[in-house]
Structure formats: C-alpha cells, structure tokens
Amino acid sequence: MNKPFKVKLGSIEAVPMGQGLSFSVEGEEIAIFRSRAGEVSAIENKCPHANGPLAEGIIGEGKVVCPLHGHQFDLSTGKGCDRNESVRSFPAWIENGELYIDYSTTSPELVVL
Amino acid sequence: MKRRLVVIGNGMAGARAVEEILKRDPEAFDILMFGAEPYGNYNRILLSNVLNQTQSPSEIFLNTLEWYQENNITLHVGMKVTHIDRVSKKVFALKLSAEDIPYNKAIQGIDGDHFVEVPYDELIIATGSRPFVPRIKGSELPGVFLFRTIEDCDQIADYAKGCQKAVVIGGGLLGLEAARGLMTHDLEVSVIEAADQLMPSQLDLESANLLERAMGAMGLRVFTKTFTSQIVAKDGRVSRLIFKDGGILETDIVVISAGIVPMTEVAEKSGLKTNKGILCDDQMRTEDPHIFAVGECIEHRGLTYGLVEPIWQQVGVMADILTGVNSETRYVGSKTGTKLKVMGVDLASMGEKETDENDDEVLVYRDPNRGIYKKLIVRENKIHGAILLGDTGLSDSLMQLFMNEKELPENRGEILFGSIDGSKLLDAGDLPDSAQICGCNGVCKGEIVSAIENGNCSSVAAVGAKTKAGMGCGSCRGFIAQVIESVVGEVSYDASEHYYVPGIPFEKSQLVREIRSNGLKSVSVVLATLGGGQEDPTTKTGLASLLKTLWPKEYEDERDARFINDRVHANIQKDGTFSVVPRIIGGVTTPEELLRIAQAAVKYKAKMVKFTGGQRIDLLGIKKEDLPNIWKDIGLPSGHAYTKAFRTVKSCVGTDFCRFGLGDSISLAKEIEMRFQGVEAPHKVKMAVTGCPRNCAEALVKDVGVVAIEGGQWEIYIGGAAGSTIRKGDLLCTVDNPQAVIQYTSRFLEYYREHAKYLERTYGFVERIGIDLLKGILIDDNMGICLNLESKMQEAVDAYKDPWKEAEDPVYPFQFDGPQLIEVLQEAENNG
Ligand code: SRM
Ligand SMILES: Cc1cc2nc3c(=O)[nH]c(=O)nc-3n(C[C@H](O)[C@H](O)[C@H](O)COP(=O)(O)OP(=O)(O)OC[C@H]3O[C@@H](n4cnc5c(N)ncnc54)[C@H](O)[C@@H]3O)c2cc1C
Ligand code: SF4
Ligand code: FES
Numbered sequence: 001m002n003k004p005f006k007v008k009l010g011s012i013e014a015v016p017m018g019q020g021l022s023f024s025v026e027g028e029e030i031a032i033f034r035s036r037a038g039e040v041s042a043i044e045n046k047c048p049h050a051n052g053p054l055a056e057g058i059i060g061e062g063k064v065v066c067p068l069h070g071h072q073f074d075l076s077t078g079k080g081c082d083r084n085e086s087v088r089s090f091p092a093w094i095e096n097g098e099l100y101i102d103y104s105t106t107s108p109e110l111v112v113l
Numbered sequence: 114m115k116r117r118l119v120v121i122g123n124g125m126a127g128a129r130a131v132e133e134i135l136k137r138d139p140e141a142f143d144i145l146m147f148g149a150e151p152y153g154n155y156n157r158i159l160l161s162n163v164l165n166q167t168q169s170p171s172e173i174f175l176n177t178l179e180w181y182q183e184n185n186i187t188l189h190v191g192m193k194v195t196h197i198d199r200v201s202k203k204v205f206a207l208k209l210s211a212e213d214i215p216y217n218k219a220i221q222g223i224d225g226d227h228f229v230e231v232p233y234d235e236l237i238i239a240t241g242s243r244p245f246v247p248r249i250k251g252s253e254l255p256g257v258f259l260f261r262t263i264e265d266c267d268q269i270a271d272y273a274k275g276c277q278k279a280v281v282i283g284g285g286l287l288g289l290e291a292a293r294g295l296m297t298h299d300l301e302v303s304v305i306e307a308a309d310q311l312m313p314s315q316l317d318l319e320s321a322n323l324l325e326r327a328m329g330a331m332g333l334r335v336f337t338k339t340f341t342s343q344i345v346a347k348d349g350r351v352s353r354l355i356f357k358d359g360g361i362l363e364t365d366i367v368v369i370s371a372g373i374v375p376m377t378e379v380a381e382k383s384g385l386k387t388n389k390g391i392l393c394d395d396q397m398r399t400e401d402p403h404i405f406a407v408g409e410c411i412e413h414r415g416l417t418y419g420l421v422e423p424i425w426q427q428v429g430v431m432a433d434i435l436t437g438v439n440s441e442t443r444y445v446g447s448k449t450g451t452k453l454k455v456m457g458v459d460l461a462s463m464g465e466k467e468t469d470e471n472d473d474e475v476l477v478y479r480d481p482n483r484g485i486y487k488k489l490i491v492r493e494n495k496i497h498g499a500i501l502l503g504d505t506g507l508s509d510s511l512m513q514l515f516m517n518e519k520e521l522p523e524n525r526g527e528i529l530f531g532s533i534d535g536s537k538l539l540d541a542g543d544l545p546d547s548a549q550i551c552g553c554n555g556v557c558k559g560e561i562v563s564a565i566e567n568g569n570c571s572s573v574a575a576v577g578a579k580t581k582a583g584m585g586c587g588s589c590r591g592f593i594a595q596v597i598e599s600v601v602g603e604v605s606y607d608a609s610e611h612y613y614v615p616g617i618p619f620e621k622s623q624l625v626r627e628i629r630s631n632g633l634k635s636v637s638v639v640l641a642t643l644g645g646g647q648e649d650p651t652t653k654t655g656l657a658s659l660l661k662t663l664w665p666k667e668y669e670d671e672r673d674a675r676f677i678n679d680r681v682h683a684n685i686q687k688d689g690t691f692s693v694v695p696r697i698i699g700g701v702t703t704p705e706e707l708l709r710i711a712q713a714a715v716k717y718k719a720k721m722v723k724f725t726g727g728q729r730i731d732l733l734g735i736k737k738e739d740l741p742n743i744w745k746d747i748g749l750p751s752g753h754a755y756t757k758a759f760r761t762v763k764s765c766v767g768t769d770f771c772r773f774g775l776g777d778s779i780s781l782a783k784e785i786e787m788r789f790q791g792v793e794a795p796h797k798v799k800m801a802v803t804g805c806p807r808n809c810a811e812a813l814v815k816d817v818g819v820v821a822i823e824g825g826q827w828e829i830y831i832g833g834a835a836g837s838t839i840r841k842g843d844l845l846c847t848v849d850n851p852q853a854v855i856q857y858t859s860r861f862l863e864y865y866r867e868h869a870k871y872l873e874r875t876y877g878f879v880e881r882i883g884i885d886l887l888k889g890i891l892i893d894d895n896m897g898i899c900l901n902l903e904s905k906m907q908e909a910v911d912a913y914k915d916p917w918k919e920a921e922d923p924v925y926p927f928q929f930d931g932p933q934l935i936e937v938l939q940e941a942e943n944n945g
Contacts, residue, residue, distance in 0.1 A: 018673025056677040060650030
C-alpha cells in the first residue's frame with residue numbers, strides 16, 4: 001500500500017490558534033499546526049534529536065521549535081532549519097471546516113547529502 | 114571557462130580548503146568534491162563529545178547541504194577515489210556500499226566495477242589518516258572498534274548497550290578521550306598502554322603519573338607497559354584480552370586508539386612520492402604541479418601532524434597559490450600544542466616535554482596533593498615547551514607566547530602563576546597578524562582586525578558572526594575583546610545584543626514606551642505593529658512575559674506565545690511526561706497535605722517522588738492528560754517550578770525551635786512566599802529567609818535573601834546565585850521589622866521586572882546596574898519612583914491567579930489532551 005490516501009482528522013477547531021495538536025494515525029503520531037494566518041501543516045510528532053514531542057513546540061515564520069532542546073523544523077517540508085536532520089511531512093488542508101492530511105505509508109525519502 | 118578543481122576527501126582539511134579558496138576568489142573554479150563518508154563535513158574533534166554523550170552527531174556538522182548548493186559545489190558522498198590518471202588528468206571513484214568503512218585498505222576497486230570518472234585541472238588530496246591498528250590477533254572480531262568517524266561512535270554506543278566492561282588499547286590523547294567517553298555509557302573502563310606512561314608524546318613521566326592518579330580517581334583503570342597480543346571472543350562476542358606476559362583481562366568491548374597513519378594509497382597508486390605521508394613542498398604541492406595535498410595525509414619537511422591547527426595554516430597557503438592571490442607564500446611548518454578534552458581533568462601541553470640542553474631554564478611547580486604540576490622549559494627567553502596539569506588558567510596565554518615566540522617577563526613566577534598586580538601576561542594587541550587567536554575555527558588576528566576595521570565589528574559577538582572566532586570552545590573570547598580594544602579603543606556591544614527580544618529592534622525601555630503608548634496588549638498585536646509582521650518563534654515568550662508585567666490586568670493572554678511548560682503549568686520531561694511540584698509555602702507542610710500528595714503519587718503512578726533543592730516535593734513522570742486531576746486531588750496551588758516567575762522561599766526553623774534563632778524566619782518566609790507567588794519576571798526569582806547569620810537557608814546566594822541579625826534587625830541581600838553562576842548577594846539594606854523587608858523587596862522585584870533584560874537573572878542585573886546605584890534608587894528614592902514601584906507590585910500581586918485552577922476550566926479544548934486517536938478507514942478514504 002504505497003499510494004497516498006486522505007485521512008480525516010475532524011474539526012479544525014480542535015487545534016488551538018497558533019498551536020499544535022497531536023494525532024495518532026495508524027500508530028504513528030502526527031503533529032498538526034494551525035498558524036494564526038490560518039494555514040495548517042502536518043509533520044511527524046517526533047524530533048529526530050531525542051524524540052521531543054514537536055506538537056508541543058512554539059511556532060512562527062513557518063517553523064516549529066522543539067520543546068526539549070530547541071532544534072527547529074520547517075513546517076511544510078519537515079527539514080531541520082540549521083542541522084542535518086528532518087522529519088516526515090504530510091500535505092494538510094481544510095475542507096468544510098474539517099481537517100485532512102494526505103497520509104502516505106511510503107517510507108520517508110532518505111536524506112542523503 | 115572556469116578551471117575545474119577536484120578535491121579528494123571531504124573532511125576538515127578538504128572542506129576548509131574549499132572555503133579558503135572561495136573566500137579569495139569565488140569565481141575561479143568549478144568545484145567537485147569526493148567524500149568517502151556518507152555525509153557532509155563535520156568537526157572530527159567533537160567526536161569526543163559525541164562519544165561522551167554531551168553532543169549529538171547532528172550538532173557537529175560544519176558545512177550544511179545548503180552550503181555546498183549555495184556555492185555550486187558538486188559533492189559526491191559515500192564515494193572513494195581509487196586512483197588518479199595524471200596523464201589524462203582524471204580522477205576515478207567508486208561508490209561505497211553501506212557496510213564499507215572509508216578507511217578500509219582493501220577497498221581498491223576492481224576492474225570492471227562501476228566507476229565515476231571526472232576530469233580536473235587542479236587536484237587537492239585531503240584524505241586524512243586512518244587509525245593505526247597494532248598487530249594483535251583478533252582485532253577484526255565483533256566488539257572491537259576504532260574511533261575516527263561518526264559511524265564509529267554510533268557503533269560503539271550501540272554495542273556498548275549490552276556491555277559492562279570496556280578496554281581501550283592506547284593511552285594517548287585520543288585513547289583517554291575514548292575511555293572517558295565509554296565511562297558515560299556506564300562501563301567499567303581500563304586503558305592499556307604499551308609505553309611506561311600515559312600520553313608519552315606530550316607528557317614527562319612525573320606529569321603522566323599524576324594524570325594516571327587523576328584518571329584513577331575518576332574510576333579508570335590504567336595498565337602501562339602492557340602489550341596486548343590477542344583478543345579472544347566467546348559466542349561471537351569479544352570476551353578477553355591476552356597480554357604478552359600471559360596476563361588476562363576480561364572485557365565486553367574493545368576500542369583501539371593506538372595512533373594514526375596517513376592515508377596515502379591514492380597518491381601511491383598514482384605514482385606520487387610518499388614516505389610516512391604524501392610528500393609535499395612549502396606550497397603544499399606534490400611532485401605533480403597540478404596536484405596539492407593538505408591535512409593529516411601529508412608529510413612536510415619530514416613531519417606529519419595529527420592536529421587541526423597546522424591544517425588551517427596549510428590550506429591558507431595553498432589557497433593563496435591556487436587562486437594566484439600570492440604566489441610567494443610558504444608554509445614552513447607548525448608549532449603545536451594540545452589540550453586534553455576530558456571532563457574533570459585540566460591538561461595542556463605544548464612544544465618539547467623534556468630538554469637535555471644545559472642552557473635551558475626548567476621551571477617546575479608541584480602541588481601533588483591538589484594534583485597540580487606545571488613545567489616550563491625556557492630557551493633564549495622564549496617558551497620551548499610546557500606542561501600544565503590540574504591548573505590550566507594560564508594555558509591560553511602561554512600557548513600564544515609559545516606559538517608567536519614572544520619574549521617572557523623577567524619574573525618567571527608570572528608565567529607560572531600570573532602577575533601579582535593582575536596585569537596581563539600577554540596583550541593581544543602585541544601579537545602579529547598571523548597569530549592564531551581561535552584554534553577551534555582557525556581564525557588569525559589579521560582576520561579579526563579586518564572584521565573590526567572593514568566590517569565595522571566592534572563587539573565580540575559581531576566578530577564571531579563574521580569570522581566564526583570565539584564560536585567553538587569560547588576560551589579565546591577574552592583575547593578577541595583585547596584585539597578589539599587595541600584597534601578601536603573600546604569594546605562595544607551589538608545593538609542587537611540589547612534588543613529585549615530578537616525579533617523587535619528596540620531595547621527594553623524603548624519597547625516598553627512603544628507598547629504603552631500604542632496600548633498593545635497581546636503578543637500577536639505587538640508582533641504585527643512593531644515586528645513588521647514577522648512572527649519569530651523565539652521572540653514570543655519574551656514578549657508574553659513583558660506584557661504580563663506591563664498590563665497585569667488587561668493583558669490578553671495568547672497561549673501560543675507560551676512555552677509548553679507555561680501552557681500546561683508543569684515541566685516537560687525528556688520522555689514527554691510532566692512533573693508536578695505543588696506549592697509548599699516556606700517549606701512548611703502538614704501531615705494532611707503529605708497524605709494527599711502521597712495518595713496522588715500512587716494513583717497517578719508517579720515514576721519518582723523527590724524532594725527538590727527548593728524544599729518541596731516533585732512528582733515526576735505524570736502524563737499530560739492526568740495533570741488536571743492530580744492537581745485537584747492534591748488540592749494545593751501550583752509551585753511554579755516551571756515558569757519565569759517568583760518561585761520559592763527557602764526557610765530555616767528560626768526562633769520557633771532553633772536555640773540560635775534571632776528572628777522568626779518561618780513566619781516571614783511564609784508571608785513573602787504567599788505575597789509574591791507566581792508573579793512573573795524576566796527570569797525566575799528564588800528567595801530565602803534565615804534566622805541567624807549561620808545562614809542555614811543559604812540566603813546569601815539567593816536572588817533575594819533575608820538574614821535575621823542581633824537587635825531584631827534583618828539584612829536584605831540581592832543578586833546572589835548558586836546555580837551555573839556563583840555570586841554572593843550584595844547587601845541592599847538593613848531594616849528593623851519584617852514589614853520593611855516586604856516593602857524593600859517589593860521595590861527591588863518590581864524594578865527588576867521593569868528593567869532587566871529577558872532571561873537576565875538578578876545576579877546579572879545587580880552586577881550590571883551596580884549595588885550603589887540600586888541603593889540610591891530603591892532606598893534613598895533619589896528618582897522618586899519608589900511609591901510607583903510599590904503600587905505596581907501590589908497590582909501584580911492582586912492579579913495573581915493559581916494556574917492550576919485551569920484544571921476545572923481549561924482555557925481551550927484539548928489543553929491537557931494526549932494524542933487524538935484517528936481510525937483510518939483505508940478503503941473508504943483512499944483516493945489513490
Ligand atoms: C526540580 C529541581 C531539581 C531537584 O530535583 O531538586 C530543578 C529542576 C530543574 N532546574 Fe533547577 N531545579 C531545582 C533547583 C535548582 C536550584 C536550587 C534551588 O532552587 O534552591 C538551583 C540553583 C539556584 C538558581 O536558581 O540559580 C537551580 C538552578 C537551575 C538553573 C541555573 C540557573 C542560573 O541562571 O544559574 C537552570 C537553567 C535555567 O534556568 O536556565 C535550572 C533549570 C532547571 C530545569 C527547569 C531544567 C529544564 O528546563 O527542564 C529542571 C526542571 C526539572 C523538572 O522537570 O522538574 N535550574 N535549580 C529543583 C526544583 C526546586 C524547586 O522546588 O522549585
Ligand atoms: C576523536 C578525535 C578527537 C580529536 N581531537 C582533536 C583535538 O582536540 N585537537 C586537534 O587539533 N585535533 C584533534 N583531532 C584530530 C583532527 O580531527 C584531525 O587532525 C583532522 O580531522 C584532520 O583533517 P583531515 O581533513 O586531514 O582528515 P579527516 O578529517 O580525516 O578527513 C579526511 C576525509 O577524507 C575521506 N577520504 C579518505 N580517503 C578518501 C578517498 N580515497 N576518496 C574519498 N574520500 C576519502 C575520509 O573518509 C575523511 O572523511 C581529533 C581526532 C579524532 C578522531
Ligand atoms: S541540575 Fe537541574 S537542570 Fe541539570 S539535570 Fe539536574 S535538574 Fe536538570
Ligand atoms: S528532542 Fe527535539 S531538540 Fe532535542
């Protein structure tokens with residue numbers, strides 16, 4: 001099962017303005033963020049540094065700051081901002097007030113320099 | 114057409130060479146690099162920290178993928194160059210498979226293999242070295258490791274999990290760093306050294322013996338004069354070492370760190386002259402004028418090096434030649450000095466360790482009880498060699514005197530102990546431009562001077578941002594300040610260093626004025642109005658704290674501007690659970706409260722119950738979803754162990770019970786804690802009240818400390834610290850009643866809230882403003898603001914609400930929820 005598929009996560013109102021909330025999809029934790037400007041994004045809820053819960057991080061300028069040691073990740077690509085590390089990211093969008101993500105079971109692309 | 118430059122080896126020398134070339138002429142070459150390791154360039158020196166678990170591998174990378182892209186460098190990682198065809202000027206490389214070790218000699222490439230082939234105009238060989246493996250039977254067994262790459266560190270850490278005992282073969286600098294690193298993996302570690310002492314290349318026998326004692330005290334076993342002849346495995350895992358004299362040592366893991374050998378085979382196979390290393394001249398050229406070599410793989414004037422400083426000098430010369438900036442430059446060899454990077458042991462050594470010359474002066478100072486040994490060899494009034502063990506305070510200055518061949522002060526005591534009048538042993542202003550100031554990042558004085566003169570850098574931070582100087586271990590920052598002083602007369606501070614928060618270009622008083630005059634009451638409004646619409650994540654928490662101080666009642670609290678701890682009023686732990694510290698006022702509790710805490714700890718399965726350093730109880734490992742219920746069950750207010758706010762008042766039993774008590778410290782501690790609990794500040798505030806000058810509550814090292822003295826009086830100390838900084842508090846005043854204590858404390862705390870920088874503890878604040886000025890403002894009221902300070906503080910106190918009340922009434926849905934479970938109906942939702 002390698003094709004992307006659409007997963008409904010429920011009402012967008014669950015995610016507080018400017019913050020994140022974590023969802024457990026197929027046993028994997030995914031962090032959803034909702035910026036004050038109304039954009040939503042979805043990344044893996046597990047910091048590659050030491051498993052910090054990214055959904056609990058502060059966001060801004062399209063980045064999230066991991067609550068444990070402050071590593072930063074781009075919300076749309078999952079790429080680490082100043083280090084050679086990254087998390088999976090998933091397309092996310094709102095339809096009729098409901099939140100959806102494109103959840104692909106393909107393994108993440110290996111990040112090779 | 115640009116010339117094509119190919120670099121073999123993407124390590125410290127190869128990548129630095131490219132940086133230096135780009136710095137001189139970014140347009141000169143099309144650059145292509147081969148690196149046998151499967152990632153970009155990292156700081157190999159810091160592998161010691163990776164092994165001892167103080168840094169993660171991701172923290173030691175030097176050049177990011179973006180750096181290669183931005184500079185149009187083609188990077189082939191995981192590819193090993195096998196040979197060079199010097200006639201057609203081509204380089205051949207082979208893709209390594211995942212299991213291949215870059216320094217494995219056997220990987221040569223077989224005819225017919227899939228090769229990459231690239232042409233070059235100029236070629237740099239920077240292949241570094243491989244660990245030397247002495248002839249020991251069994252050195253290829255599973256459980257035997259080398260210590261050279263990130264991969265090695267990963268493998269060692271992984272294998273160490275099932276082990277109890279470890280052995281390091283090799284008692285040199287790296288061997289000791291490896292041994293110390295293994296100790297952090299909870300292993301019992303022994304070091305085996307063939308010579309009759311540790312670190313034979315850097316230490317004389319006496320200092321080596323002292324070092325052995327210091328390592329022994331840390332729990333490390335050292336065996337000198339011991340030769341390993343065989344490593345034996347049992348059930349497919351290493352189990353013991355057998356020594357030449359027949360001795361046996363049981364072990365579960367072995368790390369070999371017995372020296373290094375330059376990697377010369379690419380050069381050799383391509384017909385270039387090699388000896389110990391690849392031979393090159395004073396311009397870093399091999400015998401082929403289009404092939405250069407730098408780093409640990411070379412031999413220059415009969416010497417090979419195993420340190421980074423010589424590399425910075427070599428690549429500078431080579432870059433000058435290759436870009437034509439200066440075709441006369443020469444590398445004449447390097448003087449070297451080293452520091453042992455082992456926590457708890459201070460050791461530096463430079464130049465020669467011993468001398469036979471009768472004319473040399475040898476100065477030795479020994480204090481074996483304290484583990485101190487200093488030896489200086491002086492030749493013609495210059496340092497010829499030095500060993501400093503146990504006290505390396507002067508080592509940076511001595512290293513500069515040594516490297517730059519400076520004349521020494523007549524009073525030799527000064528080079529052993531520093532001058533008595535506190536004057537400097539060495540003034541950075543007197544150093545030549547070529548003097549290396551920052552050894553970690555290879556920055557010389559000339560570059561710093563040019564950053565100051567041409568780049569308008571007049572602060573240490575600005576120089577660091579421009580040149581990387583001072584951004585490694587930081588020990589050279591004093592020198593950088595001296596260089597700035599010598600060029601522009603005075604060290605300034607960056608305007609941005611003074612911004613209250615990074616995202617908004619105002620220092621605190623300006624920012625406060627803007628916020629007040631525009632009536633800005635929420636973080637998002639401040640960001641939109643003053644921050645140019647940017648919402649820098651690191652700016653938000655500082656603004657939230659400031660706004661709460663400025664508008665105690667009207668502040669519009671936005672939870673997304675808070676750190677997680679302040680969203681859920683508990684400290685996040687490394688595993689994502691939280692800790693709960695209820696308020697125990699003045700450190701005094703009751704059996705009923707203890708019972709409730711105990712029952713809650715059982716009910717919510719606290720992973721640990723611990724008395725904190727702040728005289729209260731911490732329940733650790735509580736799930737986020739359980740927080741509201743545990744707070745309700747405990748029935749005490751929050752202790753604010755998590756937030757930048759007023760925290761605790763430590764107390765001692767005082768007149769209630771103590772036979773020495775002079776003042777009722779418990780009542781006063783309780784009263785103060787009740788009053789100030791939860792009041793937010795630029796950083797945390799901790800207090801203590803103690804019943805007599807014996808000071809059992811440690812009041813002199815608190816942000817505010819109160820000491821009862823004879824005659825019913827109380828002393829108030831401010832700006833004390835005993836955390837990462839130690840500072841004795843300054844006496845603000847002595848008063849004769851508890852109410853005055855509260856009054857002056859209110860004034861000080863409010864003044865601190867309004868004027869300190871974000872995250873500036875009182876120890877920094879009091880030091881910066883100065884106690885005399887503070888006395889004038891807060892005691893003599895010479896600015897006429899004291900009434901105002903007191904009423905502002907009263908407002909903050911009145912606005913306090915216990916955050917744990919949110920248990921009854923969350924401020925947003927899911928505030929305390931764990932992950933939301935989603936059932937995926939694959940068939941129904943699959944749109945693929
Ligand atoms: C729980 C406790 C350790 C303990 O088990 O005893 C503790 C735990 C933490 N301390 Fe502490 N400190 C604790 C007493 C201290 C003390 C001693 C004291 O309060 O009497 C100090 C020295 C005094 C001081 O505050 O300077 C202390 C100096 C620090 C520092 C260094 C501050 C500094 O500028 O020097 C930090 C780091 C920081 O604040 O940036 C820190 C940071 C931390 C953090 C918050 C680290 C973090 O961000 O996670 C720890 C939270 C652990 C947790 O989740 O509970 N902790 N910490 C103590 C709680 C006291 C309490 O009841 O509130
Ligand atoms: C644990 C440790 C701690 C250290 N601590 C210090 C210290 O405190 N101070 C200090 O000054 N020095 C220290 N050093 C030494 C320092 O790291 C080296 O001097 C420096 O890394 C040498 O740089 P280099 O570029 O010559 O070699 P390297 O950094 O080893 O780089 C060479 C690179 O070339 C690659 N390569 C080799 N052959 C080929 C090929 N045929 N094709 C493609 N790529 C190839 C290798 O895989 C390697 O990545 C330490 C070293 C270690 C291992
Ligand atoms: S000293 Fe404080 S910050 Fe450090 S580990 Fe202990 S509790 Fe954590
Ligand atoms: S776990 Fe995310 S930064 Fe450390």
